[in-house]
Each structure stands twice: as structure tokens, then as C-alpha cells.
Amino acid sequence: MKTDKNKPAQEDLLQAAGAPEKSYDKDFVLTDAYRESLPDMQNADARAIFGANVPILKVGISNFRLPLRYIRPNSDTVPLETSVTGTVSLEAGQKGINMSRIMRVFYEFEERVFTPDLLQEILLAYKKELRAHRAQLKLEFEYPILKPSLRSGLEGWQYYRSAFEGRIDELNRFRKYLHFDFVYSSACPCSSELAEHARGQRHVYGIPHSQRSTARVSVEVVSGEHLSLEDLQSICLEALKTETQVMVKREDEQAFAELNGAFTKFVEDAARLLYEELEAEPRVHDFQVACAHLESLHSHDAVAVIHKGLPGGFSGQFDDYKGLLR
Numbered sequence: 001m002k003t004d005k006n007k008p009a010q011e012d013l014l015q016a017a018g019a020p021e022k023s024y025d026k027d028f029v030l031t032d033a034y035r036e037s038l039p040d041m042q043n044a045d046a047r048a049i050f051g052a053n054v055p056i057l058k059v060g061i062s063n064f065r066l067p068l069r070y071i072r073p074n075s076d077t078v079p080l081e082t083s084v085t086g087t088v089s090l091e092a093g094q095k096g097i098n099m100s101r102i103m104r105v106f107y108e109f110e111e112r113v114f115t116p117d118l119l120q121e122i123l124l125a126y127k128k129e130l131r132a133h134r135a136q137l138k139l140e141f142e143y144p145i146l147k148p149s150l151r152s153g154l155e156g157w158q159y160y161r162s163a164f165e166g167r168i169d170e171l172n173r174f175r176k177y178l179h180f181d182f183v184y185s186s187a188c189p190c191s192s193e194l195a196e197h198a199r200g201q202r203h204v205y206g207i208p209h210s211q212r213s214t215a216r217v218s219v220e221v222v223s224g225e226h227l228s229l230e231d232l233q234s235i236c237l238e239a240l241k242t243e244t245q246v247m248v249k250r251e252d253e254q255a256f257a258e259l260n261g262a263f264t265k266f267v268e269d270a271a272r273l274l275y276e277e278l279e280a281e282p283r284v285h286d287f288q289v290a291c292a293h294l295e296s297l298h299s300h301d302a303v304a305v306i307h308k309g310l311p312g313g314f315s316g317q318f319d320d321y322k323g324l325l326r
């Protein structure tokens with residue numbers, strides 16, 4: 001093997017010229033003085049800003065994951081893998097934030113039992129530690145609820161894509177939100193009537209089309225009130241009736257077919273049925289619903305969005321239809 005006889009000499013020349021040594025010193029001992037000497041570009045003055053010196057609405061980190069405990073109505077807790085997004089506002093004249101503090105502050109609360117109200121405490125800590133005027137936090141997870149079958153007496157765990165969200169403003173006014181995906185079957189009323197027409201007029205057997213569908217229900221909870229994910233699931237079930245099933249025997253499948261026949265619905269119907277139930281819930285201050293039906297007749301999907309329409313509340317803006325179809 002050919003070797004470079006000049007290599008040691010070249011390294012000596014580089015070190016003599018002040019070039020850094022390419023090695024990792026596993027025995028290096030960190031001191032307070034050394035830590036204080038480390039540069040901190042995030043806290044540089046306005047002269048270090050690139051681009052326009054303007055405020056930024058939200059800056060932070062998204063999708064840092066950790067297991068958190070959530071409380072159930074019976075006071076038990078359940079550990080769930082959670083994706084966290086934490087952001088704060090950044091004012092003009094500030095170069096940036098220390099991103100790691102978003103995680104470090106959150107980790108101070110990791111042993112707590114998480115509820116939407118706990119987010120207020122974390123957001124106040126964000127504002128203090130990051131010198132921000134406003135802060136936002138969102139926890140996303142899959143929440144399990146044990147669901148009975150329709151007739152067989154079996155039970156199975158249904159998982160619901162859910163999120164707790166909190167926002168706090170310049171005056172420390174806190175607003176809390178729940179987001180909840182409810183998956184259901186939507187049997188088409190038109191297809192049902194056409195199938196019955198063929199049976200009655202021509203004695204021809206037809207099967208109405210139905211499809212798996214999702215409603216994303218987002219609610220702002222009244223200040224001082226508590227609304228559980230189980231409560232939201234019950235509201236959705238009362239409105240739409242035809243939730244998809246977990247454990248099924250033949251008698252359950254027959255019951256599900258009967259449910260779909262009794263509660264046919266267009267996507268417009270689904271949105272309005274949910275509106276009716278949410279409007280009647282006194283613990284819900286504001287709400288928005290986005291529905292998507294994964295059409296089995298068409299090669300496209302049917303979608304609808306509805307909201308309460310309060311000033312400063314949900315705007316009706318929604319574009320994540322693909323995220324509803326799973």
C-alpha cells in the first residue's frame with residue numbers, strides 16, 4: 001500500500017498556521033466560563049437581521065415527539081405518543097429565538113398529566129423564557145376509546161386522531177381548543193332511492209353506494225369549562241349515528257347495514273347535523289367542521305366545511321382534505 005510520507009509534515013504545518021485540529025476530545029471538561037464564552041447568534045442585535053426587519057407571527061419547532069399521560073373521565077391516565085408543535089411570536093428588532101428552549105421548557109412538564117388547561121401554564125413559561133408577546137402550543141395524538149359492537153356484545157379499541165391546542169396573547173388571555181377526527185360511514189341518499197326505484201319498477205336488485213368518511217371537528221371550549229374527547233365522540237355519534245366499527249360478527253354487520261339504511265347522508269347533511277349538535281352544547285364557545293366522503297361512485301371526493309361564524313373565531317378556512325381520507 002502506497003503511503004504519503006509528507007502527511008505528518010503537512011499536519012504540522014497546518015497546526016503551526018493555526019488551523020483547527022480535526023478530532024473529538026472526549027475528555028474535554030465544560031466549565032461555566034467556557035459556556036459563557038459561547039456565541040449566541042439568536043440573541044444578536046437588529047444589525048444581524050437578514051432581510052426585512054419585521055415581526056414574525058410564529059416561529060418555533062414542530063413534531064418533536066415524546067410520550068405524555070392523558071387523563072380519562074374515570075381519573076385513570078393513559079400514556080400516548082404525542083407530536084408537539086410549539087411556537088412564539090417574534091418582534092421586529094429581534095434576530096431570533098433559542099429553538100432548544102421550546103423543547104427544554106416543555107420537558108419541564110413531561111411528568112404532568114396533560115389536559116387542555118395545562119397548556120396555559122406551559123405557554124406562560126414560553127412567553128417568559130423566550131421573551132415573546134404571544135405563544136401557541138399543539139399536541140397531536142391518537143386517543144383510544146373502548147367501543148361496544150352493535151349487537152354481539154364484543155368490544156374493541158377505536159383510535160381517534162386528536163389534538164389539544166392552546167393560544168395565549170399579549171394580555172395573557174388564554175384560549176383552548178380540541179380537534180377530533182370522527183370516522184363514519186356515509187350511505188348516499190340518492191343511490192339508495194335509485195336502488196329502491198329499480199327494485200320497485202323493474203324488480204332489479206341494486207346496492208346503494210356508501211363509503212368511509214371523516215369529520216374533523218374543531219371546538220373552542222368555554223373558559224373555565226371542561227370538555228373531554230369522550231364528550232366530543234358522543235356528540236359526533238349522536239349527530240351522525242354510523243360510526244365505523246371495530247369488532248364485528250354477522251349480527252353486527254347486519255345492524256350496521258340497517259343503520260346506514262336508516263341514516264343516509266350527503267356530505268352537506270353530515271356538516272349540518274354536526275353543526276346542530278355543537279350549537280346546542282353549552283361548553284362549546286366556537287366550532288368548525290370539515291367533512292370528506294371518500295366516494296365509492298366517483299373518482300373524486302365530496303367535501304364540506306361549516307363553522308359557527310363568530311367574530312375573531314374559526315374562519316371556515318380549511319385545505320387539508322387529503323389529511324381526512326385514510
